[in-house]
Amino acid sequence: MKFEAVTIKDIAKALGLSTSTVSRALRDSYEISEETKQLVLKYAKELNYRPNPSALGLKEKRTRSIGIIISEIANSFFSQAINGIESVANQRGYNVIITQTLESYEREVANMQFLSSRSVDGCLISVSTETSDFFHISDLYKKGFPIVCFDRVIDSLDTHKVIIDNFMGAYDATTHLIKSGYKKIAILSSIEYLSISKERLNGFKKALADHNIPLHEDYLKHCAHGGLLYQEVEKAMDELMKLKVKPDAVFTSGDKLTTHFMRYCKKKKIAIPEKIAVIGFSNLDITELLSPSLSVVKQPAFEMGRVATDLLINMIESKRSVTDFEHIVLPPEIIVRDSSLKKK
Amino acid sequence: MKFEAVTIKDIAKALGLSTSTVSRALRDSYEISEETKQLVLKYAKELNYRPNPSALGLKEKRTRSIGIIISEIANSFFSQAINGIESVANQRGYNVIITQTLESYEREVANMQFLSSRSVDGCLISVSTETSDFFHISDLYKKGFPIVCFDRVIDSLDTHKVIIDNFMGAYDATTHLIKSGYKKIAILSSIEYLSISKERLNGFKKALADHNIPLHEDYLKHCAHGGLLYQEVEKAMDELMKLKVKPDAVFTSGDKLTTHFMRYCKKKKIAIPEKIAVIGFSNLDITELLSPSLSVVKQPAFEMGRVATDLLINMIESKRSVTDFEHIVLPPEIIVRDSSLKKK
DNA sequence: CAAAAAATCGGGAACGATTGCGTAAATAAA
DNA sequence: TTTATTTACGCAATCGTTCCCGATTTTTTG
Numbered sequence: 001m002k003f004e005a006v007t008i009k010d011i012a013k014a015l016g017l018s019t020s021t022v023s024r025a026l027r028d029s030y031e032i033s034e035e036t037k038q039l040v041l042k043y044a045k046e047l048n049y050r051p052n053p054s055a056l057g058l059k060e061k062r063t064r065s066i067g068i069i070i071s072e073i074a075n076s077f078f079s080q081a082i083n084g085i086e087s088v089a090n091q092r093g094y095n096v097i098i099t100q101t102l103e104s105y106e107r108e109v110a111n112m113q114f115l116s117s118r119s120v121d122g123c124l125i126s127v128s129t130e131t132s133d134f135f136h137i138s139d140l141y142k143k144g145f146p147i148v149c150f151d152r153v154i155d156s157l158d159t160h161k162v163i164i165d166n167f168m169g170a171y172d173a174t175t176h177l178i179k180s181g182y183k184k185i186a187i188l189s190s191i192e193y194l195s196i197s198k199e200r201l202n203g204f205k206k207a208l209a210d211h212n213i214p215l216h217e218d219y220l221k222h223c224a225h226g227g228l229l230y231q232e233v234e235k236a237m238d239e240l241m242k243l244k245v246k247p248d249a250v251f252t253s254g255d256k257l258t259t260h261f262m263r264y265c266k267k268k269k270i271a272i273p274e275k276i277a278v279i280g281f282s283n284l285d286i287t288e289l290l291s292p293s294l295s296v297v298k299q300p301a302f303e304m305g306r307v308a309t310d311l312l313i314n315m316i317e318s319k320r321s322v323t324d325f326e327h328i329v330l331p332p333e334i335i336v337r338d339s340s341l342k343k344k
Numbered sequence: 345m346k347f348e349a350v351t352i353k354d355i356a357k358a359l360g361l362s363t364s365t366v367s368r369a370l371r372d373s374y375e376i377s378e379e380t381k382q383l384v385l386k387y388a389k390e391l392n393y394r395p396n397p398s399a400l401g402l403k404e405k406r407t408r409s410i411g412i413i414i415s416e417i418a419n420s421f422f423s424q425a426i427n428g429i430e431s432v433a434n435q436r437g438y439n440v441i442i443t444q445t446l447e448s449y450e451r452e453v454a455n456m457q458f459l460s461s462r463s464v465d466g467c468l469i470s471v472s473t474e475t476s477d478f479f480h481i482s483d484l485y486k487k488g489f490p491i492v493c494f495d496r497v498i499d500s501l502d503t504h505k506v507i508i509d510n511f512m513g514a515y516d517a518t519t520h521l522i523k524s525g526y527k528k529i530a531i532l533s534s535i536e537y538l539s540i541s542k543e544r545l546n547g548f549k550k551a552l553a554d555h556n557i558p559l560h561e562d563y564l565k566h567c568a569h570g571g572l573l574y575q576e577v578e579k580a581m582d583e584l585m586k587l588k589v590k591p592d593a594v595f596t597s598g599d600k601l602t603t604h605f606m607r608y609c610k611k612k613k614i615a616i617p618e619k620i621a622v623i624g625f626s627n628l629d630i631t632e633l634l635s636p637s638l639s640v641v642k643q644p645a646f647e648m649g650r651v652a653t654d655l656l657i658n659m660i661e662s663k664r665s666v667t668d669f670e671h672i673v674l675p676p677e678i679i680v681r682d683s684s685l686k687k688k
Numbered sequence: 689c690a691a692a693a694a695a696t697c698g699g700g701a702a703c704g705a706t707t708g709c710g711t712a713a714a715t716a717a718a
Numbered sequence: 719t720t721t722a723t724t725t726a727c728g729c730a731a732t733c734g735t736t737c738c739c740g741a742t743t744t745t746t747t748g
Contacts, residue, residue, distance in 0.1 A: 009704075018729080019728095024707090024726095031727075054399075054462065054703085056398075057397075057401075058732090073426050074423040074427055079417045079418040079423050086443075086444070116347075119439070144347035263632070266633060286603055289610060290634060290635060292635070352734065363698090363734085363735075364735095367736060375697075377697090402703045404736080
């Protein structure tokens with residue numbers, strides 16, 4: 001038995017009206033008498049009528065849905081962001097299609113292709129670490145496909161962007177390490193060309209400079225996939241720990257980098273913060289329960305999702321083409337715990 | 345400038361063919377000459393033609409998408425399950441619409457309504473803790489809307505189901521506590537009528553009985569929202585800790601219950617496992633890094649998602665109505681760590 | 689070489705909903 | 719009473735795609 005939902009035709013036939021009359025009655029048109037309206041409305045409610053989204057999509061050339069492209073759903077930052085995105089989207093009558101790239105450029109291109117081919121009216125994206133050219137995005141955008149960037153943004157794309165103050169987050173975190181008495185500070189970073197990597201690295205460098213601490217190139221470690229794989233972090237850490245002058249603190253500039261750093265230290269029995277202190281980006285909600293409790297830079301993920309979605313839907317629904325682009329910068333939150341305790 | 349994708353009409357006009365010919369050429373129909381096929385295919389590829397999903401949906405009465413109803417995306421178990429769901433769905437040409445209930449019955453009804461009104465061809469569901477009657481699900485199911493249950497299943501619904509062996513997971517975990525020397529074992533459980541709660545509670549009880557340990561009613565604690573709120577767990581734990589004979593171990597029967605238990609002990613400075621030992625369900629991938637490292641019952645979430653999706657899509661694509669329902673039970677994994685160490 | 693069969697293609701209806709336009713009936717204005 | 723206006727509804731086109739019929743041309747068969 002096939003599942004068949006009720007259509008406007010069913011209602012029209014049952015009430016002896018035309019489909020146009022039913023349609024107008026449901027849309028509360030002035031052309032329909034109050035009597036007929038009530039009749040139709042009552043019957044539609046009884047049968048639990050819902051307009052067919054495909055028919056609407058075909059007619060109106062819009063699907064009332066938006067797409068998301070992120071690297072990974074099973075990531076605390078992104079799943080919190082999705083919550084924010086969903087809350088606004090649902091409220092404004094849109095539904096959401098989530099796609100993930102797992103940091104693969106190829107999958108990002110495929111997802112973008114899929115979403116743009118009329119499945120959604122617009123798209124939110126936080127680009128993959130593997131992505132270094134953006135033609136698959138900018139080409140579509142130039143053709144009029146609404147796109148809003150968040151988190152990992154594309155500098156060259158002239159659209160709305162929602163990020164946190166990565167520079168300041170990194171600067172403050174690094175400064176905190178310095179003020180706690182650490183001087184040999186390393187950084188675990190994601191791939192160089194990623195917007196957030198650059199900004200966080202710059203914040204890190206500025207903090208060192210402002211406190212007259214020279215920058216050691218050996219202390220700069222990049223992980224190509226942003227720590228998606230433990231092995232990346234392990235390799236970087238092995239190199240750090242082999243140095244003649246080992247770092248006494250690390251700033252980890254991404255979620256996965258942070259947790260894998262913790263995993264590494266646990267495995268190698270490196271005491272935190274005695275042997276090495278750490279503060280890093282993380283949106284996990286149990287960082288307080290780690291051993292030791294973890295100092296973190298936390299992003300307002302939910303809020304970022306909300307804001308980005310609002311901008312996207314505004315863009316979709318705007319009559320004339322948008323030329324004035326918002327560039328929203330939210331503040332990160334720094335939470336100091338045991339992993340970056342004052343050096344004795 | 346509006347974003348307009350290329351249609352079959354554009355191709356037909358450009359090549360001087362009819363839309364029917366183009367359509368057939370793209371579908372590799374035997375009625376079209378090899379020459380014309382190549383011509384159309386080449387041009388379509390050039391223009392990056394994709395069929396309009398709305399038009400297809402309207403014509404074929406199917407959207408090639410499936411819905412998910414879960415309690416929360418930002419939950420390690422569910423986000424891992426989503427990964428499994430997506431992997432199968434994408435591979436079989438479906439896309440996925442995720443909705444969350446946040447354990448609200450009302451939202452579950454609304455989400456089900458939304459998904460079933462022709463937005464998706466079928467639906468995966470893990471019911472909310474608030475849900476005690478299932479008419480909003482069974483009514484649709486009886487009308488022919490394909491539904492597959494996973495994790496939190498509905499006993500009365502005769503469809504495919506994918507769960508883990510909750511009884512065994514709880515039995516083994518409890519037995520492990522007993523064998524480690526704990527005798528006064530409490531349980532933090534979710535709401536009574538939930539399938540997984542019942543099964544896990546039964547496993548817990550059986551383990552006690554098999555080892556001749558009497559069951560104290562005081563040691564059975566139910567949290568109405570499955571620990572969505574910290575306050576639920578706090579209240580239950582406060583009550584436990586006020587007892588004359590306090591428990592020396594706890595089995596936490598859900599993800600959130602487990603982490604909130606840890607949070608509670610940290611806050612109240614209750615030493616684990618010295619004062620109270622714990623083993624619980626959790627799919628977090630950093631439980632090894634908690635303090636102390638956490639003993640867990642882990643679910644094969646990714647695999648559950650994969651299997652459930654395969655069953656759902658089979659059901660959707662099956663010509664005749666399905667009468668032979670799979671009831672798949674996967675094994676949980678028990679990982680023993682410090683939080684349930686042997687009693688000295 | 690005529691008739692039958694196959695190969696290729698186009699016309700047009702249909703899917704469900706919206707909407708411009710036309711029109712009959714009812715009412716108001718002249 | 720006649721004409722103009724309003725009210726309330728139906729007809730039919732449209733969105734992009736598929737698919738049932740025909741129709742025409744080419745090829746095969748007797």
